[in-house]
Amino acid sequence: xxxxxxxxxxxxxxxxxxxxxxxxxxxxxxxxxxxxxxxxxxxxxxxxxx
Amino acid sequence: xxxxxxxxxxxxxxxxxxxxxxxxxxxxxxxxxxxxxxxxxxxxxxxxxxxxxxxxxxxxxxxxxxxxxxxxxxxxxxxxxxxxxxxxxxxxxxxxxxxxxxxxxxxxxxxxxxxxxxxxxxxxxxxxxxxxxxxxxxxxxxxxxxxxxxxxxxxxxxxxxxxxxxxxxxxxxxxxxxxxxxxxxxxxxxxxxxxxxxxxxxxxxxxxxxxxxxxxxxxxxxxxxxxxxxxxxxxxxxxxxxxxxxxxxxxxxxxxxxxxxxxxxxxxxxxxxxxxxxxxxxxxxxxxxxxxxxxxxxxxxxxxxxxxxxxxxxxxxxxxxxxxxxxxxxxxxxxxxxxxxxxxxxxxxxxxxxxxxxxxxxxxxxxxxxxxxxxxxxxxxxxxxxxxxxxxxxxxxxxxxxxxxxxxxxxxxxxxxxxxxxxxxxxxxxxxxxxxxxxxxxxxxxxxxxxx
Numbered sequence: 454x455x456x457x458x459x460x461x462x463x464x465x466x467x468x469x470x471x472x473x474x475x476x477x478x479x480x481x482x483x484x485x486x487x488x489x490x491x492x493x494x495x496x497x498x499x500x501x502x503x
Numbered sequence: 504x505x506x507x508x509x510x511x512x513x514x515x516x517x518x519x520x521x522x523x524x525x526x527x528x529x530x531x532x533x534x535x536x537x538x539x540x541x542x543x544x545x546x547x548x549x550x551x552x553x554x555x556x557x558x559x560x561x562x563x564x565x566x567x568x569x570x571x572x573x574x575x576x577x578x579x580x581x582x583x584x585x586x587x588x589x590x591x592x593x594x595x596x597x598x599x600x601x602x603x604x605x606x607x608x609x610x611x612x613x614x615x616x617x618x619x620x621x622x623x624x625x626x627x628x629x630x631x632x633x634x635x636x637x638x639x640x641x642x643x644x645x646x647x648x649x650x651x652x653x654x655x656x657x658x659x660x661x662x663x664x665x666x667x668x669x670x671x672x673x674x675x676x677x678x679x680x681x682x683x684x685x686x687x688x689x690x691x692x693x694x695x696x697x698x699x700x701x702x703x704x705x706x707x708x709x710x711x712x713x714x715x716x717x718x719x720x721x722x723x724x725x726x727x728x729x730x731x732x733x734x735x736x737x738x739x740x741x742x743x744x745x746x747x748x749x750x751x752x753x754x755x756x757x758x759x760x761x762x763x764x765x766x767x768x769x770x771x772x773x774x775x776x777x778x779x780x781x782x783x784x785x786x787x788x789x790x791x792x793x794x795x796x797x798x799x800x801x802x803x804x805x806x807x808x809x810x811x812x813x814x815x816x817x818x819x820x821x822x823x824x825x826x827x828x829x830x831x832x833x834x835x836x837x838x839x840x841x842x843x844x845x846x847x848x849x850x851x852x853x854x855x856x857x858x859x860x861x862x863x864x865x866x867x868x869x870x871x872x873x874x875x876x877x878x879x880x881x882x883x884x885x886x887x888x889x890x891x892x893x894x895x896x897x898x899x900x901x902x903x904x905x906x907x908x909x910x911x912x913x914x915x916x917x918x919x920x921x922x923x924x925x926x927x928x929x930x931x932x933x934x935x936x937x938x939x940x941x942x943x944x945x946x947x948x949x950x951x952x953x954x955x
Contacts, residue, residue: 476912477891478524478716478863480947481505481848 504857505942507918508846511935512557513906516869517726517837520901522719522884524863524891524951525554527609527617529713531858536614547601548849548856551608551620554719556850558605559843561624563699565597574644574669574681592640594694602702604853605838607721609711616710619762623703623725626839631831633733634692634811641686642666656682688826701729701805701833708775709762716863716951718885722873723758725836729808730754733816733829744788744815749798751812755783756836757801761875763953764885768876769800778802781809788815805833845907847938854941862915863951864891867907867922889953909938912946 531552538550548556568591571577577589603622610620647653653668659682660668666685703725711717730753734743745751758778760767767777769784776782783802811831844850847865849857866884873880883900886892898904908922909915918938920926925936949955 476946476948477910477950478526478861478947479912479915479944480861481857481859481942481944 504854505940505944506846506849506851506854506857507909507915507938507940507944508844508850509907509920509924509936509938510844512559512840512843512845513867513869513924513936514841515837515839518724518870518872519722520866520868520871520873520905521555521607521721522864522866522897523554523607523721524716524718525609526716526861526947526951527552527711527713528859528861531860532609532611532617532713533614535609535611535858536617544600547603548606548608548853550612551606551610551856552617552858552860553606553608553846553849553853553856554860554862555607555845555847556604556853557838557840557843557845558624559626559839560604560852561602561626561700561839562599563602564599566594566694566698567597569593569595571640573640573642573683590638590640590642590689591691592638592689594691594698596698602700604850605840606849607719610706617713618707618710619719620706621704621721621723621758621760623723623836623838625701625703625725625836627701627833627835627837628699629696629701629729629805629807629831629833630693631696631807631811631829632692633688633690633827633829634807634831635695638689638691639683639685639687640689642683643686644669644681644683646681692829696807699807701807701836703756703758703803703805703836704781705758705778705803706780707760707762707767708771708777708779709765709767711762716861716949716953716955717763718761718891718951718953720761720873720875720881720884721758722760722875723756723803724872725756725803725838727756727836728754728832728834729756729805729836730833731804731808731811731831733811733814735828736816736826745812746786746788747797748785748787748804748809748812749783749796749802751815752783752798752802752804755799755802755804757799757872758803759801759873759875761881764881764889766876766881769797781806785809785813787813805836807831808833847909851941861947863912863947864894865907865909866894866897866905868901868903868905871901873901885953891951907936916940916944916946 535550535552571592605624606622609617611617659665666683669681732751770776781804783798808831811829816826883897894910905922906924918940
């Protein structure tokens with residue numbers, strides 16, 4: 454079991470380590486072909502958190 | 504169109520802290536700016552690129568005025584200039600029309616320099632008296648039978664509360680045609696206030712460059728009542744103005760925001776208001792008193808509440824009647840956001856307004872506020888190098904996790920809200936707080952950084 458504080462610090466440490474190894478940004482489109490389709494995972498490095 | 508939405512929305516709130524990175528392509532700005540300008544009422548989100556929409560849709564009731572000519576026929580015979588004393592004596596309720604949702608959007612009305620705009624549409628109504636729609640529905644107007652009578656009326660017109668001379672121009676100059684006997688004041692303020700739920704609206708000044716990352720840190724508190732009033736009566740019959748809206752404001756809501764790590768409040772050197780147009784700091788009659796003292800640089804008012812001190816009583820005084828002091832109260836500033844789609848960049852109802860945009864790092868807290876003028880507060884979101892800082896920093900700063908958080912592009916693509924509305928502390932998912940995705944959302948490079 455972790456306390457809120459413990460979890461926050463834990464997350465902080467982990468996020469600092471991996472922050473620049475994962476994509477943060479996404480693009481919303483308005484093209485016709487954007488109508489419902491599965492998300493395409495491109496250029497994203499999965500972090501240890503995930 | 505692709506978008507994310509929390510279908511059930513978030514609980515109603517009046518205080519918030521929102522942090523969002525966004526980037527808008529030039530082609531999106533040009534497309535929004537090219538929306539035609541229609542006659543009549545503007546469409547929803549006109550020339551705006553939404554980044555976030557929320558709140559239950561609200562409607563305003565159109566008011567159809569009933570005009571009467573207090574002196575004769577409503578439509579004068581051709582060539583007959585009068586007597587004419589037109590007055591609105593009542594309103595009929597017309598059709599209801601949709602109002603803009605609550606939003607954060609890029610307003611591209613000025614195509615050369617789009618700016619952020621914040622629309623906070625409440626579902627509550629204000630109360631007040633002599634806010635607008637002031638008429639004398641019982642006035643009568645005899646016509647003169649002699650020059651002596653005109654002279655008597657000219658003297659009578661100087662007596663407060665008696666009435667006023669009405670004149671019409673002719674080829675040979677002005678000719679007094681009749682005297683309006685003032686008998687009372689018809690106050691239609693409540694009709695006007697009850698027709699439209701109140702809103703706060705702020706259109707920023709700082710232009711947003713296309714194809715570059717920007718960061719918005721926004722906070723507001725609209726739980727504070729809005730109380731405004733007009734200037735007191737004077738000895739003349741022309742009414743008076745305040746020099747600054749703050750002089751007629753005894754209570755106001757507040758907003759703080761920083762764009763790209765720069766706090767904006769008060770006014771520019773050119774007297775553009777960062778919290779305008781309905782800013783407490785607004786000069787209402789500065790030409791008569793240049794350099795007048797401004798109001799709270801972060802103070803905001805509802806539109807109707809702002810108009811009371813801004814317009815003063817000059818514009819509403821009829822003849823030489825003694826006008827009561829206008830007064831306005833609004834005490835329920837809360838955004839009706841539960842059971843209403845919370846959409847990024849907009850929800851289903853506004854899908855036609857969605858343009859291509861890039862976003863990153865959304866965090867939203869409710870129930871708390873943050874002064875964006877304090878560098879330490881901004882450092883919880885943007886580091887000195889202009890990059891996003893890990894969300895744990897903001898959590899530490901504000902003492903708790905955000906209710907809504909989209910962090911990492913993979914979470915955006917899934918619509919996985921890792922804030923407390925979407926996830927328990929043991930990381931089990933709360934379905935009601937999750938986003939539903941429509942369309943394709945793709946990872947984007949470069950990563951968010953100011954100026955990139």
